[in-house]
Amino acid sequence: MTVSFELTARDGAARTGVIRTTRGDVRTPAFMPVGTAATVKAMMPNSVRQTGADILLGNTYHLMLRPGAERIARLGGLHRFMNWERPILTDSGGFQVMSLAGLRKLSEHGVTFKSHVDGSRHELTPERSMEIQRLLGSDIVMCFDECPALPASDDEVARAMRLSMRWAARSKEAFGDRPGHALFGIMQGGVNRDLREESAEALVNIGFDGYAVGGLAVGEGQAAMFDVLDYAPGFLPEDKPRYLMGVGKPDDIVGAVKRGIDMMDCVLPSRSGRTGQVFTRRGQINIKNARHQDDPRPLDEDCTCPACRNYSRAYLHHVFRSQEIISSMLLTWHNLHYYQEIMEAMRQAIAEGRFDAWEAAFHEMRAEGDIAPL
Known part of the structure; x- marks a missing residue:
């Protein structure tokens, strides 16, 4: 079986469909929780599925450093290793290498860098990235x-984009x-339309099963990101996932x-859950704030996640301030549940x-803000 993509409906530029894989279907639009080190932090795999x-x-860079792609392969692959039998997408390691600019050396061949874990030296190339992801x-x-x-100059963005196309x-x-x-x-090219079009043309000529719009949400701001998204998806084949x-938010x-x-994909719903930031249909809540300490109401009375069904704001405030592990578990579950509710509603x-x-x-409800304190 090959991985396939079927569009089932359009409404303006918005699309819904399904990516079919040997491990199950992925309904689109799809939000992918991030399991950086073979786990979605504070969540069991069956809870993520729920x-x-x-x-x-999954994250190529982090898994290659610890526990190692070869070790994961010997133990049956990433799905078995982390007890997640449904589809997994792995990133290439390129973004993490960017974030380690002070520890890396870039060349046409690839990137050499020092591990943030123990300082050991490693090399990541297109060939090695493909090998790691095969082992996973x-x-x-x-x-x-x-x-x-x-921000970066057009010359720097063009250089990086053309190198990425050769690496592609x-x-x-x-x-x-x-x-x-x-x-x-x-696709790369920063916020430059011509570079985005050049990148898309190069990728389509190579031919892929799907196409990503990369190089956004890296400091340009939402308005600039949306400006790019007004045209960039149109440079890519309609019959492939984007x-x-x-x-993001x-x-x-x-x-x-x-x-x-x-x-x-984004770490935001899980990372925010661990720091007491809660996403609801009325916007964002900071559970550490004192206004919640005597509040018997749920985070969101219309939400069906375990945090909202079974616990009060007062309890969630207490366990967060007490640094109890259950706080990360419940708030992360709620955030991921809310994100998936958005995806289902859009579909x-x-x-x-x-x-x-x-x-x-959606925007009207968020603009109202949180319910009034008691």
Whole structure:
């Protein structure tokens, strides 16, 4: 079986459909929780599935350093290792290499860098990235690329993009013929329309199973990101999935889907849960604030997650302030549940041709803000 993509409905530029893999279907638009080190922090795999997630993201860079891709392969692959039998997408390691600019050396061949774990030296190339992702056994593999932080000059963005396109061709060759596994190319080009178009043309000429819009949410701001998304997805084939990497906040996600994006990932819902930041349909809540300490109401009375069904704001405030582990568990579950609720609502709205009305109601509710304190 090959990985395939079927579009089932459109409403403006927004799309809904399904990515079919040997490990199950992924409903799009899809949000992928991030399992950096073979775990979504503070969550059991079955709990992640209960939030509505069809697919997880694993991190090539972190897994190659610890516990090591070869070790994971010997233990049966990433799915068995982390007890997640549904699809997994692995990133290429390119973003982490960008974030380690002070520890790396970049060349045409690839990147050498020092491990943030123990200072040991490693080399990551397109070929090695493909090998690591093969050892992990991920269903969707990402090309190795260079992702420059923004703002950056057009010359620097162009240099990085063209290097990434040469690396994309090497990634495709190294990936080889792997039935049941997909390889996605990554568009670069910063906020420059001409560079984005050049990048997309290069990727389409190479040919991939899906295409990512990379190099956004790296410091350019939401307005600039949306400006790029107004045109960049249109440079990519309509019959392939479009993946916006590393995004984002709820209104980022809705804006991206509105502009034709099918897949997203972000650490925000899980990381925020661990720091007491809660996403609800009325906006963001800081559970550490004293206004919640005597409040018997749930985070969101319309939410069906365990945190909202079974616990009060007062309790969640208490366990967060007491640094109890259950705080991270409950708040992360709630955030991931809310994100998946957004995805399901958008899928239904697109299928029924009412996305604009749904989006207006989404923003209107968030603008009202949290319920009044008692």
